[in-house]
Amino acid sequence: MEPVQPLTPRVLCSVLSVKSHSCEVTLDSGRALLSWKEVRPRRGRERSRAGACLAQAFQRVRGLTGTLTHRLPSAGHIVPVSEIVSVGEADVDEKYYGMQWKHMCKPHAFTVHYVQRMKKHRWRCKAVTFWCSDEQLYCHWLQALNDLLEQLACRPKRLLVYINPYGGKKKGRQIYEKKVAPLFCLASITADVIVTEYANHARDNIYEVNLDKYDGIVCVGGDGMFSEVLHGLIGRIQKDSDVDHNNPKIPLSRCYMRIGIIPAGSTDCVCFATVGINDPVTSALHIILGDSQPLDVSAVHNKKTLLKYTVSLLGYGFYGDVLKGSEKNRWLGPARYDFSGFKTFLSHRYYEGTVSFQPAKWAVGSPRDNVCCTAGCYICRQSSKQLEEQQRAETYGLQHNEQEENWTTVKGKFMSINIVVMSCACPRSPKGLSPAAHLADGTADLILVRKCSRLNFLRHLIRHTKSNSDQFDFPFVDVYRIKTFQFTPKHSEEDDSESTDLGNIGKKNFAQICTDHPTCGCSQLNSVWNCDGETLEQTAIEMRVHCQLIRLFARGIEDSHKEDDEMPSRV
Numbered sequence: 001m002e003p004v005q006p007l008t009p010r011v012l013c014s015v016l017s018v019k020s021h022s023c024e025v026t027l028d029s030g031r032a033l034l035s036w037k038e039v040r041p042r043r044g045r046e047r048s049r050a051g052a053c054l055a056q057a058f059q060r061v062r063g064l065t066g067t068l069t070h071r072l073p074s075a076g077h078i079v080p081v082s083e084i085v086s087v088g089e090a091d092v093d094e095k096y097y098g099m100q101w102k103h104m105c106k107p108h109a110f111t112v113h114y115v116q117r118m119k120k121h122r123w124r125c126k127a128v129t130f131w132c133s134d135e136q137l138y139c140h141w142l143q144a145l146n147d148l149l150e151q152l153a154c155r156p157k158r159l160l161v162y163i164n165p166y167g168g169k170k171k172g173r174q175i176y177e178k179k180v181a182p183l184f185c186l187a188s189i190t191a192d193v194i195v196t197e198y199a200n201h202a203r204d205n206i207y208e209v210n211l212d213k214y215d216g217i218v219c220v221g222g223d224g225m226f227s228e229v230l231h232g233l234i235g236r237i238q239k240d241s242d243v244d245h246n247n248p249k250i251p252l253s254r255c256y257m258r259i260g261i262i263p264a265g266s267t268d269c270v271c272f273a274t275v276g277i278n279d280p281v282t283s284a285l286h287i288i289l290g291d292s293q294p295l296d297v298s299a300v301h302n303k304k305t306l307l308k309y310t311v312s313l314l315g316y317g318f319y320g321d322v323l324k325g326s327e328k329n330r331w332l333g334p335a336r337y338d339f340s341g342f343k344t345f346l347s348h349r350y351y352e353g354t355v356s357f358q359p360a361k362w363a364v365g366s367p368r369d370n371v372c373c374t375a376g377c378y379i380c381r382q383s384s385k386q387l388e389e390q391q392r393a394e395t396y397g398l399q400h401n402e403q404e405e406n407w408t409t410v411k412g413k414f415m416s417i418n419i420v421v422m423s424c425a426c427p428r429s430p431k432g433l434s435p436a437a438h439l440a441d442g443t444a445d446l447i448l449v450r451k452c453s454r455l456n457f458l459r460h461l462i463r464h465t466k467s468n469s470d471q472f473d474f475p476f477v478d479v480y481r482i483k484t485f486q487f488t489p490k491h492s493e494e495d496d497s498e499s500t501d502l503g504n505i506g507k508k509n510f511a512q513i514c515t516d517h518p519t520c521g522c523s524q525l526n527s528v529w530n531c532d533g534e535t536l537e538q539t540a541i542e543m544r545v546h547c548q549l550i551r552l553f554a555r556g557i558e559d560s561h562k563e564d565d566e567m568p569s570r571v
């Protein structure tokens with residue numbers, strides 16, 4: 001089969017075979033697009049129409065932002081080179097030859113593995129094998145494709161992988177070995193794998209490893225496991241750059257080493273909210289392609305001591321009690337949250353305290369504007385830019401320092417106090433606790449749910465599970481976009497220690513419990529903070545958002561128009 005001369009130096013075009021079909025295969029290095037389309041012997045008029053439709057498709061693809069696998073009319077394919085996982089020599093067995101090869105020597109074949117989008121943000125690794133009789137042409141194609149892949153500097157080559165064998169359904173190891181490792185191998189990624197042996201093993205190990213050897217860190221587990229790696233990496237970077245992270249006001253050094261999350265936990269909301277699904281293969285493909293998604297991180301302090309970082313939920317009251325009640329039932333796996341959630345809902349506790357916060361005045365969006373964070377988010381870009389301008393102005397004293405001003409204070413009785421740095425979308429709550437929260441805008445959303453009836457609280461909760469209802473549309477719910485936050489419980493820790501033993505409670509407190517909690521008579525005056533799935537010891541805390549402190553191997557939630565229906569390829 002004679003090679004078709006390249007149209008221009010940057011476009012390689014040949015007729016190759018895919019299974020028993022002849023295809024016109026084009027590699028446009030300029031646009032970094034690989035396309036192939038079945039060609040059949042045509043009369044003059046039809047051939048020109050086929051050429052025209054290919055050119056038209058290029059126009060459409062070139063005009064589109066972002067990358068996608070675009071189907072040409074009559075089952076052609078266009079794959080951006082940035083979404084090719086690997087290209088390699090292939091064995092083509094007899095069944096593909098068809099009659100035409102019987103009398104000829106063995107053909108030369110190469111296989112292209114590429115990302116195919118399915119429904120609901122699921123990605124799959126698809127393979128297509130091209131073959132031809134001409135060895136020189138085969139080598140030319142293999143070289144041209146690999147040269148383009150080599151130029152993709154964002155792709156990781158060496159990864160450090162931590163597996164939590166204990167989280168979720170305790171399937172972390174199998175998930176990695178069966179679903180992820182084969183894809184890393186296909187993409188020629190080497191991985192140093194550490195299966196953790198105890199809690200915080202990964203966090204402590206990150207302080208010791210030589211990070212320069214790696215292009216990224218991967219955690220196989222849930223939000224708690226991600227939180228461990230997050231603490232290890234941020235702590236290591238601050239230590240290496242001599243930043244005292246115990247000072248709540250100090251700006252932290254950004255971490256440019258990306259973290260990949262292979263979801264194997266119970267909630268997996270960080271993965272779900274940054275990729276759109278908690279599916280190990282989809283996350284592995286985002287890591288292989290070298291995606292990069294900046295992520296805000298909040299630091300939580302108590303009296304000049306760093307307690308924790310959080311990227312998803314910092315929750316007091318309902319979610320704090322749910323987490324506390326679930327810890328002892330870890331043997332139930334993810335179901336422990338449903339069981340504990342039900343019990344917590346029945347207890348119907350509220351907690352008293354004082355909430356203070358500084359609104360994020362520079363923020364472009366608001367928690368109720370229904371503008372969800374998507375890949376390449378405009379609000380994240382604008383808000384973080386305006387935040388940097390404000391910080392620069394404050395640094396040079398051009399603008400009075402707002403640290404001390406415009407605090408808003410709310411005293412009251414709360415069912416729950418939730419601060420979410422991102423939407424917290426997850427399988428249980430597809431739009432998340434705050435659907436319009438952004439991954440990298442430098443703000444967090446504060447959701448205050450004041451004391452209300454069980455029925456109303458249930459209505460508020462149930463709306464989280466529906467994608468078309470507004471969980472903030474209640475008179476007892478307020479939501480704010482903030483940059484800093486403080487909480488002081490009405491009953492300080494000292495009262496708390498007394499409250500554990502009913503006998504010590506003074507007449508006044510007992511009377512108060514009795515009137516305030518007629519049904520449960522509980523002795524609990526304070527809840528606990530749920531910080532990304534780990535409980536905090538202290539209840540009096542302060543929190544500050546650090547804009548885009550870390551990066552993930554993700555790209556945010558892509559618009560759904562890019563999804564291919566799961567259609568069998570016709571070529």
Ligand SMILES: CCCCCCCCCCCCC/C=C/[C@@H](O)[C@H](COP(=O)(O)O)NC(C)=O
Pocket residue numbers: 222223224225265266267268269312313319323337341424426428429433461462464465530531532533534
């Ligand atoms: C009666 C109807 C109740 C509907 C409730 C709908 C809300 C669903 C809960 C959303 C929680 C999102 C915030 C996620 C926090 C995670 O970091 C944390 C820990 O996640 P992990 O278990 O480590 O993956 N999970 C929980 C439940 O606290």
Ligand SMILES: Nc1ncnc2c1ncn2[C@@H]1O[C@H](COP(=O)(O)OP(=O)(O)O)[C@@H](O)[C@H]1O
Pocket residue numbers: 163164165166167168169195196197198199200201220221222223224225226228264265266267268333334533534
């Ligand atoms: N080998 C281990 N043994 C016990 N606990 C561990 C181990 N590795 C990690 N952990 C801890 O398990 C907790 C839960 O991990 P995670 O992956 O979030 O599971 P889940 O989503 O079920 O909570 C985390 O706090 C993490 O620190």
Ligand SMILES: [Ca+2]
Pocket residue numbers: 296421422437438439440441442443444
């Ligand atoms: Ca944010």
